Amino acid sequence: MTPERARRVHVVVAAVAWFAVAFQLLLVVTGDPVLVEDDPPGMVARLYRFFAYFTIQSNLLVAVTSTVLAxxxxxxxxxWRVARVAGLVGITVTGLVHFFLLRPLLDLEGASWAADKLLHMVVPVLALAAWAWAGPRPRITARTSAYALAWPVVWVVWTLVVGRVDGWVPYPFLDADEEGWGAVAGACAGITVLFLVLFVVFGWLDRRLPAAPGPRVDGPAEPVRG
Structure with missing residues (x-):
């Protein structure tokens, strides 16, 4: 894998991720409901809710980091390594949680169905395939993963706190009024374990897979094994 080929791979991922986010944003702005069946709220609330979704944030991380890599x-x-591994793990969680927890709850069609598949299936598969093929590797250390974990932790805390204020949470398994705090705590614990396992797996693969696309690493030297 040459740097030029890697560049082309990242261009494809960036283009698809940006399109997926922009496509869903267009649907939201024009009144398409997101994981709700009632009438959409006002524009400000719609935009906040759009960006509050972990799905959107993870897709944006993939879009930004892939653009930089292009x-x-x-x-x-x-x-940058922190943003990269956060995006990789985040988009993996997005795909897994959607497939096992959210997909059975959705009944989408048309443009909404297409946007949903792009955000939850196409981008995760492309992002992981691009990392496996074009890297860059090695880049993941224990310290990098620890910093990257701060994002989902802050997201969960923010989501739960704001949810108690305005009564809205982006995902049904975080709705304490409907599910109870025990179920919410169990879901958060399970997803936290999933994050930790994925950080370990990505770190292990980062050390085992061949370096790609080349040996240069910018910035202060940092031991690959953390």
Missing amino acids: RDPLLGRRG
Whole structure:
């Protein structure tokens, strides 16, 4: 895998991820409900809810980091590594949670169905395939993963706190009024375990798979094994 080929791979992922997010945003702005069956709220609430979804945030991380890699497929700055591994793990969780927990609850058709598949299936598969094929690797250390874990933790805390204020949460398994705090706590614990396992798996694969696409790493030296 040459840097030029890696660049083309990341261009494809970035283009699809940006399109998926923009497509869903267009549907939201024009009044399409997102995981709700009642009339959509006002524009400000609609936009907040759109960006509050973990799905959207993980797709945005993939879009941004893939765009950066399309410019420099060998990039390895320490802060950027955190965003990259957060995006990879986040988009994996997005795909898994959607497939096992949310997909059975949805009854979508037309443009909504297409946007849902792009965000929850196409982008996750493309992002993981691109990382496996084009890297960049090695980039993941224990410290990098620890910093990246801060994002989902903050997201959960923010979501639960705001949900108690305005009564809305982006996913039904986080609705304490409907499910009870015990069920919500169990769901949060299960997803936290999933995150930890995925960080370990990605770190292990990052050390075992061949370096890609090249050896250059920017910024201060950092031991690959953390």
